[in-house]
Amino acid sequence: MTTDLRLAYADIDEELFDVDQIPMTSHDVRSVGEMLFDVDYLARQLLMDVAGDDADTLLRSWPTMVAAAEDLWASLPDRRPGIDERDRPITSLSAQASTIESSLSGRKAWPGPGPTNPRVDQITQTLLTAAALVRRYGAEIPHEQTEAHRDLEAARTRIMHGLYLTAHAVNVALHDNGRDRVNDARDSGRRVQLAQHHSPYAIAPTGVWVDRMSVCENTARSYLTDQFAQALASEAIRPVDDPGRLAQALANWDIQSHRALARHIEPANILLITRTQGLIAGASMVLVDAAATAGILEPADRLVPAIAEAGRSWSNLASRWGDLAPPGARLEEPLARAAAEVRAAYRQMTHDTTTLATPQVIATRPGLPQATMATLRAIEAGSELAHVVAEKADAPNLTGPARAMSRRAHNDAEAGLATPPTEGDVVWVSPADILARRAVTVPRPVREALRSASTATASAASAAAASAILAHTNGGGSPRPVWLSAADNAQPGDHFTPASSPDRGMPCRKSAAGIDRSPPVGPLR
Template sequence: MATDRRPAYADLDEELFEVDQIPMTSRDVRSVGEMLFDIDYLARQLLMDVDGDDAGTLLRSWPTMVEAAEDLWASLPGRRPGGDERDRPITSLAAQTATIEASLSGRTAWPGQGPTSPRIDQMTQTLLNAAALVRRYGAEIAHEQTDAHRDLEAARTRIMHGLYLTAHAVNVALHEHGRDRVNDARRSGHRVQLAQHHSPYAVAPTGVWIDRMSACENTARSYLSDRFAQILAGEAARPFDDPGRLAQALATWDIQTHRALAHDLEPSNVVLITRTQGLIAGATLVLVDAAATAGILDPSDRLIPAIAEAGRSWGNLASRWGDLAPPGARLEEPLARAAAEVRAAYRQLIHDTTTLAAPDVIGTRPGLPEGITASLRAIESSSEVAHVVAEKAAAPNLVGPARALSIRAHNDVENGLVATPTDDDVVWVSPAAIYARRYVPLPPPVQESLRRVGAATESSCGTAAATAGLAIGNAVGGPTPGTAGSTTDEPTSRRGASLVDPAAPAYNASTAGRRDTQHPSPRVS
């Protein structure tokens, strides 16, 4: 994939918003380290979601991802002249993958020619963007210094870990594909020879691909063995030079969400929206705890349970929309980019490299007052997003993969989530449709449960919005810590600022949220 080389920023003198003066961007503004962490996140999500129907698209996408990873690896500064022992793992993995690509080229047997996986393609594009950024600024990195050397080693480890997780996800999908073939053969009365290695379901034609992907997975694992956590401890953190980053990210996300929901939307994009809304709820809980610890926000007995319930509802809704998403469905690029920036902005504020930061540590970081305010406002506006997503569930033309919908329908009935007109076992999706991997209309139990979960999300988000609005309103109406009318005896350094008026340090609205577009940081992380 070609890297987009358009200007990264719009004219900063033409602000889209008067408040906070948020410049809109047309490119990825994350650091290389944040991109690599996001690849790790996306690979973990992929691993949790894959099924047998994804096997072909994932396998076809694997070679391009490895090629992009090798390109990024080669662009990292500090390579020794000639052969470098550190390059052997990625070189070996690339060679193994090249043979897979050659076997897939022009192939008519399974998996044949067809679409690639948009989720691996997203990781591939992120690797390409990271490589372009390193090539542009890598010469400025003093790689001979200890800290820079450790950061570069952490970057290589991140690259390999993303490949390891993705290879494992492809293997899981291949095993599930073999299981589906065995089950389909048994239902139709045909005999099938089970495999004697890997698993009984590594049957032809998936068995050979499992062998080859297992070799790739083992190569990546051998590089990571006994060193993953140790190496990542040397990963450099992006400096807190932009207190308005999270507010900008959430504002952009809100805009892109409403633009996407304004028209007929692929289920895969609804999944991204619902998952990101759940992530916002979960991260807001962390910020509420940190803000209460720092004395920025008054603790509330209602706020945390309400936001937690909204987060659970978003997760449940995302799971059900995920049943409707076809394996090759594409994500809208502006929406995916906005979601990635939300993840990066939250991680910068609430994480310490690989772990969640303690509340007292988060409380000392610049941007917490702005971040908690923006997060509570995002919770407040989430009820409207929940209403629009619930409307999408009532669309008459919703379809999904037959196998996933059949499983969901039977599970909902068995768990008593929906009422059925008869006690007899009902075949909600025909076996022929499942065997042919067709897309079918939603069975009545799936449609009813989707609407119920959507309504429950509306309700929980409405409650969370009300409590978030009260938290913001109380901060607006109450006395600002450190001013007349305040009864607290806490030192000024701890109180720092109010929720809605972060006055210490001084906040310049004309420059809030802006980046140094002329001299962005060249650091890897």
């Protein structure tokens, strides 16, 4: 009898390690439309996060991003012969970016040679991947049809909006860089002549770059004026053709986030992890609401508030780890790709063109039961991940950019989030370190507040996990995996075949060779 049970488990192992049964997670399965939406998302996040210390890396990355955007623009079908009025803005932007790249090459004055910005590089890579996908499948798009034509216009609008947001982010960074220079000069007793246009802080050496980037920003804005909302309203939506997509995306995310945390502490990776966990919490609230509307879940008074509190805690923790991330820090590519797929999989379920779909609309979408169970499992798993992240706050060698650490330390001390110093007002970071843009050891107030935020996040995530487990059970989902229950009940001589995926009996996703990338209107969406 014992021998037979071991054989049953051996059969399970054979299935688990069969390459045709393991879902492939190393390839980007997003559509072009989802990639363009992610370009918009990444550019918005960049705009919210930029600081003066990012100005030089952003400036160096700008020409390459414009080149990638022009490449994607040129690959879209339905291009007319000759110079099209519709293409003039991207052509102008490309010419402007080329002159910026020429000015930067071999330049010893600021910003000089150096690294590019990894976040803009991520946007650039997404644009290049989308262009390759369009070139591969673009001939199949029936662009003479009205719906496809409008979808192509929406794609061009997305491209230009991503450029507009990024150009504005570069300008914001240049402005902040000039402001930091003015404040540093005043602190050292030097007089500074403020600028008379754009901004008082558009001083040398950043002033000339503010002028040039403002031209790029205005060029992109001219294309978007009076047509942004109308163009995106006609954007095609990829149907839910794989009910197990969200479950697969979340499973891969859990793997990649743990792998990243098991290595050396990289604040940029932890920032992405905490930010994505906050996104998972927000999207879970939407799916839970729709599942209750559809009768998939029983209404629960504690579930949504618990998830909301966990989301707020994750977002607060993300802002703190963001301060620790040095300028130019690069993300692990598998982690970034897994986060992008999570965003795309959730949006496919929760959005309708440019807006959040109503619970009534989401309730009619195929795959909602699987998505609901998957998102509840992700909330359950978030408790353990929060404890892993909290451990990183206790690391003895944490460092961060001097300027960000100085601001955060004073703010936390004034807000009472850390133990007040007995010696009164304290300079937590040396002005020399700030001026030299050094990485410094995390000051005591910042470390204390980071630990408190980590503890609060772990507590909130645990409460949300408990509510999710209860809702999962009441909603008909078994908290115990189906294949494990079947193995427990195996009888001598039984040949047990487990469910082929975590989606409770749903078929496995296709391997890389069998991935179906076809969208509703050609391959674009």
